[in-house]
Amino acid sequence: MQSLTYKTAVKSFSKYLIAERGYSELTAQEYKYDLNLFATYLEEEFDKEIENTTVDEINQFHLSSFLNDLVLIQDNSPSTRNRKLYSIRSFFKFLMKKDILNDDPSNLIDATKTSTKSEPIYLREKEINSFLQAIKNYDSKNQSRDLAITKVFLYCGLRISELVNLDLEDINYEDNSIKFYGKGNKERYVPLHQEALQAIDKYLPDRNQITPNDKDAEKALFLSNRGNRISQRTIQIMVKKYAKKSGIKNPDRITPHKLRHSFATMVYKTTKDLRIIQELLGHSNISTTQIYTHTDKEQRKDAVNQLPDF
Template identity: 35%
Template sequence: MTAGESPLQPKVDAFLRYLRVERQLSPLTQASYAHQLTALVVIADDLGVAEWTQLDVSHVRSMATRSKRQGLQAASLALRLSALRSFLDFLVGRGELKANPAKGVSAPRNGRHLPKNMDVDEVDRLLDIDSTDPLAVRDRAMLEIMYGDGLRLAEMVNLDCGHIDLDAGEVRVVGKGNKERKLPLGKSAVAWLRHWLALREFFAPEDNAVFLAKTGKRISMRNVQKRFAEWGIKQGVESHVHPHKLRHSFATHMLESSGDLRAVQELLGHANLSTTQIYTHLDFQHLAQVYDAAHPRAKRGKS
């Protein structure tokens, strides 16, 4: 039986109309709900559920298990269960269900993925841009400040000329939650910012942005991502280069050199120390690899 032939489908259709007419959700969101609920209707039919009033917690758990067996990853499974909870809340609100059996069922947690970073040699290769082309000079300045201060992409794009004091070697950054922090600029970043700012006027600036597109407007985040990826290829960097990878590399290299977690937290603008602590795991992984490769007692059991 297809979802369209199922006795469960009319209630789903009513919910989708509610999302479209009353909630006025975007077409993309509506399509996502429809996709997830159609898949759930098929599974519910297979489980012998003829009416939504028959659905209980054990059914919901079975739906989650079957979805996982179909190859659904944790994030997609969480999305599917969220769609089911919203739909069943809708039925509860209409008095068609007494309680929502999906409330007590949660998707498995996503594993915490460690960020990937470049090693120092890769960063040096990436930053070895020696060109008089104004766009290349701009890109080198962006790469220098991104890696030199571990900025978020939005923080760098939103920099205005008044945020930078090259004589003092400082930059003022407005981060998440509109929180402001002051960061030191390294010598290389200062040098390339001076070089870029001397060329900036040729772009006929339309606002006070530090970094401009060819049009004279503030450069977009998408443009930065594209340019960084292109430079990674040009400079022979094996891994894909993107702005967040430079931020990760900054954090990892700072921790490896200083071991000062609190200082790195301040530099990155993390509200919670636990967010910064992920980089200690990266550092430990590196140390463990060195240990396994070099220490005689790590080779126990090997012939």
């Protein structure tokens, strides 16, 4: 069984699609794009040196994390996730066919159902308070940073990719807002709630104690202890940690994206205005925003109980 680097295997796969399967160069490029996107994810989220990473080092957890983050973090549709899953499955079937691998790590990963739209998971007010209290109770030098990050999620509704890319200059103290470029390179303007603003202000003295490693880190709002711009993986791990410490039910289901859902749900309950939520979340299509019009069980009970007696 030969050991092959991931990059070399992708090149061989692209040639195989054209020469043996008769695919067009354009179709082969689409497969290659998906596989290169996964390579970037391995580098950024798992610190893999893709030049030296062999195909037998890739496991099911790497694949499922990538595919799930496409939906949970990057806001890709389930159908987009399924298309990338198909590219990955085809790649590993090729490796099995050519006796490069003994096992297929993509074999047990299921496609996402695209016909149903489930209600987003969000935290109720009591759970939010428990989550924030867990941060305050945890003795850590990162406490002010973690609290600021959480409050930016809860009061601004940013995607995790948008939050890690926030720079110090994105904060406008004159009108208490943040302005940045979000998904699709669209400029976003989000008002800063006083709770979020105060949390950032409390964090900044601790941030200034860290020596940035490079020019990018110098301008970044949130830094790691090592002086780098904070990574998405660090934030994901942080959220899971406090969800477990807070005693929230099903803590493994709580992700940074669920904090974004919580923000959207609270705004909808307050305003009942989907257009405002659409603008705040940076959705290009309001149909995406409509999932936040759900009601919880208590609201349903109240609605029924208020019906007149006959």
